[in-house]
Amino acid sequence: MDKLAALNLAVTDQTSVNPQPEITPSYSLFFPELDRKKPLSGAWIPFIFFTITLFIISLASPVLALRKGQSGSDVTALQKTLQENGYFNGPVTGYYGPLTEAAVKKFQQSKGLNADGIVGSQTKTVLQSGSSIPSRESINTDPKPTLESNSSTPTSSQFTPPTTAVNNEPLASPKPTFLLKRGDRNSQVTSLQKNLQLSGYFNGPITGYYGSATQEAVMKLQKARGLNPDGIAGPKTRAAIESSPATPVPTPLTPPSPMVTDDRLGLGNPSLVLKRGTRNADVTALQKKLQSQGYFDGPITGYYGSLTEAAVIKFQEANGLIADGIVDSKTKSALESSPPQTTPSPVETPDSVFNEDSFINEESQEENTEHKPPTPATEMTLKKTISGQISPKSIVHSGTGLFFAQNMMYSHSITVYNRDYNLVKTISDTVNLSKYGHTKFKGTYKGAPVEAAFSDNGQYAWISNYQMYGPGFNNPGDDKCDPSQKKDNSFLYRVNTETMDIEEAIQVGSVPKFVATSPDNRLVLVSNWCSWDLSVVDAQENKEIRRIKLGRYPRGIVVDSDSEKAYVAVMGSYDIATVNLNNFSVEWLKNIGEAPRHLNLDPSGQYLYSTLNGEDRVAKIDLSTGKVLKRVFTGQAPRSMVISDDGERLYVVNYNSNTVSKVRTSDMKVLQTVNVNANPIGITYDPQTRQVWVACYSGSIMVFQD
Structure with missing residues (x-):
């Protein structure tokens, strides 16, 4: 309701700033009594706000609908929202399949909505108001230059409905994401690669995936433009890329190195995440940390699989975090500040999942016998x-x-x-x-x-x-x-x-x-x-x-x-x-x-x-x-x-x-x-x-x- 109130205020302010006395207001066609010269009574104001809101929602609804067969980060966010509310117990895949459709229908039935399995504006509104995830719709009077939008600029005689960017931003995101980093895959990475290619910093294929070649190209540009060469395309880096001339740089490009690298995520960098599919030493340390706190009883493998994801979700739920199974900066901070479950044992130095020393010095802990495999590891x-x-x-x-x-x-x-x-x-x-x-x-x-x-x-x-x-x-x-x-x-x-x-x-x-x-x-x-x-x-x-x-x-x-x-x-x-x-x-x-x-x-x-x-x-x-x-x-x-x-x-x-x-x-x-x-x-x-x-x-x- 706060967002709707803000929306109505924004629309009211806009109409007062851009008066058009020579044009007959559209509302007078339906409510002639409103077209009076005397001030409106207070009783009309909520009704006007409600009418304008319905009009705006009707404009936005075709763009917002999600349905079976679609895929992308919006579907991922939808599945997570349904999962948090207890309607979806399948894997979060980003694909709108039969399981997701059934969960949506179940939610719609419980809320008295038309159970068609399609997530339109009404279903999204109820989903957002019934969960802790904020709406992706917001009034933004000063959009950032790096955002991609398909909306056109309104004329002064038009009301301006909230713009929904057609991109790969998650449904659950309270604001657009301006950071692109290794591991991302979306249309913004495609645009980034094309801009880097035009500027002469990138000679790899345009894939939409932010891999090592893209990261190296970003770092090369950052060094050339006096920016912090962290390989992350934030607002400053993207602005620098877009302002670069579309001509190759004088120095020859170095093709992506074929040498095997040990790319380690984490190491104290809060902007990097650990998630399912990651395999490195940071995951090893994460598993040990979760194990020390009683959330993980699987083998220490260094691979972020389903068991690790389930342990992270369990930790997040216990600490009031969004239970998405992804170790972001908030989850990292909570892990670092959480003491291990203590038992009578010699004093140990607290380990930190994201402290480099933990990769070298972390000691193995005693096995709990109830977590041992059903048969000795030496016999099949x-x-x-x-x-x-x-x-x-x-x-x-x-x-x-x-x-x-x-x-x-x-x-x-x-x-x-x-x-x-x-x-x-x-x-x-x-x-x-x-x-x-x-x-x-x-x-x-x-x-x-x-x-x-x-x-x-x-x-x-x-x-x-x-x-x-x-x-x-x-x-x-x-x-x-x-x-x-x-x-x-x-x-x-x-x-x-x-x-x-x-x-x-x-x-x-x-x-x-x-x-x-x-x-x-x-x-x-x-x-x-x-x-x-x-x-x-x-x-x-x-x-x-x-x-x-x-x-x-x-x-x-x-x-x-x-x-x-x-x-x-x-x-x-x-x-x-x-x-x-x-x-x-x-x-x-x-x-x-x-x-x-x-x-x-x-x-x-x-x-x-x-x-x-x-x-x-x-x-x-x-x-x-x-x-x-x-x-x-x-x-x-x-x-x-x-x-x-x-x-x-x-x-x-x-x-x-x-x-x-x-x-x-x-x-x-x-x-x-x-x-x-x-x-x-x-x-x-x-x-x-x-x-x-x-x-x-x-x-x-x-x-x-x-």
């Missing part, structure tokens, strides 16, 4: 065997409790399981390709699901298909092929994990095998076995944007936590490709071993692990030197592997030995080897239950507790 025990009409080539955990098994052409399906080992859904690989814009393919086609990868929030699964079956596919690939044979291209499916529907089909190369997604949800990478290249797919546009030639039989892929580099195992060689995801240049890790197949990165980003299918070994590679530190024999034909979330253990399937080996990463010692069903080929790990799922190509999935 069989928990469950799943069978049926399956022939799993791979098994992959979504990160949210779902497990996708890809059953190739032998079953033409993807079977999805939950943590109770129940079959949730069998997804047929049959599609109508013309539905997805591939009009030359008429009718329905079958695929052959090979591998899967998930978006960082678990919303989408990306499934590769070895080949397609149907009219127009006459030259299918096989395991011995080369580009000169011009084998048929195949397709990558995008599956919505809420609906379990195939929503997109994207054409990629010939015999696509492994799939990986960048943690920033920007790219999907697919290794094409027969065309000997890597498909780069824009995850927002759902189309292939580039092919990168690599060599004979590219297979495994892993992307670093900053979404800056991808490592690709080229199985027909001894080498691993390093692909820069900003400019798509390629460098090489040479002579790693014979037939590298599958790759894992440790949480710190310091070590890369590779199965060497031709040597029956697993290699540990120091990325700072590019050298192999050690190779260990695990069994015959080690195919796939998975690393534990703390980076301390590798689990390796040995295809010809019918075994799974557990390897300690610190010294590459095999701790345990267990027998499994014939032809183990895929493997995944669930950090919440600490269970290892093994796909046996012979027709089963085995689950081990570790």
Whole structure:
């Protein structure tokens, strides 16, 4: 009501400042008694205010509506608001799907609104008034020059309704955000990159993502203009960029460095945040801090996953903060000022999540026995065997409790399981390709699901298909092929994990095998076995944007936590490709071993692990030197592997030995080897239950507790 009162005062003031006596007031058409020369009585004033407010809301409502199918930061803020009010218990994804729509309907029904699942002006007003989050609508008589707005300048004879900027600002934000920093992804970053490019400071691709190349360009401009070179585009920096001449600077540009960096967020900088998907030493310190205060009982991994997010939310709720699971400056301050839960123990120096000393000197705390895993960490025990009409080539955990098994052409399906080992859904690989814009393919086609990868929030699964079956596919690939044979291209499916529907089909190369997604949800990478290249797919546009030639039989892929580099195992060689995801240049890790197949990165980003299918070994590679530190024999034909979330253990399937080996990463010692069903080929790990799922190509999935 305070905002409405301010709005009415603003409108009243404007009409008094800009009188138009020669124009008949619009209200006199409906209320002639108001068009009197004598002063109005006080009884009319609330009614006038109410009428003007309804008029303004009616103008704004088409712009403000949110509905199913939309995505963006407005939807993220909506989900958080619904979550805070107890109407939404799904993951905060920024996508307006069926779960969000159901939550909106539930809210609307409880408030006596039209339960259409669309967030229009009325629903937004009730949401905002019923929560602690302030409205994004406000009167701003002096907008900042860096704001982007689609509104036109009103004439003096018009009332000026509140302007709603069409951009990516969160619904919940009380005022526009003027800082752009590394990790941001929106249209303002796109504009920033274009301006930097015009000014000659940025020569990377225009992606809308604020990565290391954009940060370096900002710092270069800041140094040139005498500003603090912190790599953050605040109002002063953005004003300097916009005032820069559109000509290159005299000095030559340095392309983004391909060297591995250890980008550490935090370290006392209150403007930087920690959130889900971050992996660095700050997260390690955060987990220890939360653990010391009794909010976190998971393993210390350095990775900000669902367990860490839940602990942060719990801490925020207990301290009266916005429970969004993001560690911003307010949450950092509260963490630093909160003493650890004390038990009779020697006096310790209080640690600080964001003090650099804590990364070096922080001591480990005693384990609470009630938080230990259900079985000793040194032994894997069989928990469950799943069978049926399956022939799993791979098994992959979504990160949210779902497990996708890809059953190739032998079953033409993807079977999805939950943590109770129940079959949730069998997804047929049959599609109508013309539905997805591939009009030359008429009718329905079958695929052959090979591998899967998930978006960082678990919303989408990306499934590769070895080949397609149907009219127009006459030259299918096989395991011995080369580009000169011009084998048929195949397709990558995008599956919505809420609906379990195939929503997109994207054409990629010939015999696509492994799939990986960048943690920033920007790219999907697919290794094409027969065309000997890597498909780069824009995850927002759902189309292939580039092919990168690599060599004979590219297979495994892993992307670093900053979404800056991808490592690709080229199985027909001894080498691993390093692909820069900003400019798509390629460098090489040479002579790693014979037939590298599958790759894992440790949480710190310091070590890369590779199965060497031709040597029956697993290699540990120091990325700072590019050298192999050690190779260990695990069994015959080690195919796939998975690393534990703390980076301390590798689990390796040995295809010809019918075994799974557990390897300690610190010294590459095999701790345990267990027998499994014939032809183990895929493997995944669930950090919440600490269970290892093994796909046996012979027709089963085995689950081990570790």
